[in-house]
Amino acid sequence: EVQLVESGGGLVQPGGSLRLSCAASGFTFSSYWMSWVRQAPGKGLEWVANIKQDGSEKYYVDSVKGRFTISRDNAKNSLYLQMNSLRAEDTAVYYCARARSGLVLDWGQGTLVTVSS
């Protein structure tokens, strides 16, 4: 069974930083693109970032470029999202996602990031 477990969310002040982690199990982690997708409270879904199987390619939505960094450690079956210069509009539940061909095959349970003073 595929399991994706996020951690690292919480309350942070505007301009602050946070690092999200995702522990993956139940599949061959190194064989899949991985993604982060977020959902602001009461709102729709927004794809944040993608990373290729070996980490050689990364893509970001324009709103987070230069502030967020996606990375992975295939030896630890883990995905990360380093978030810097956080803004109020980054407040959302962040989902770790196993992806393929632009689809999300599996989702984690999500971790809430709240940016507020």
Add this chain to the structure above:
Amino acid sequence: DIQMTQSPSSVSASVGDRVTITCRASQGISSWLAWYQQKPGKAPKLLIYAASSLQSGVPSRFSGSGSGTDFTLTISSLQPEDFATYYCQQANSFPPTFGPGTKVDIK
């Protein structure tokens, strides 16, 4: 970015009803479209990919159709567990973008 729209934004229906949700892309995306179901407080779940292919384990009452810019999700006979919000998503180009969602609730 490719913009996705959905209609209606919400629909009230009864158990056993046939429900159809429409999704439109701002430019042609061939069949690079997926549908997800999300229940309150839960992560979304993939229902359909490639516009009409049913994800493993998804009941056959769900079906998808369309290509290019216009797509539909149909629930042939609504069941109690189907009351949820449904999102379409284009997978044709980065960034993948989602529609605003259609909430299906109980009449």
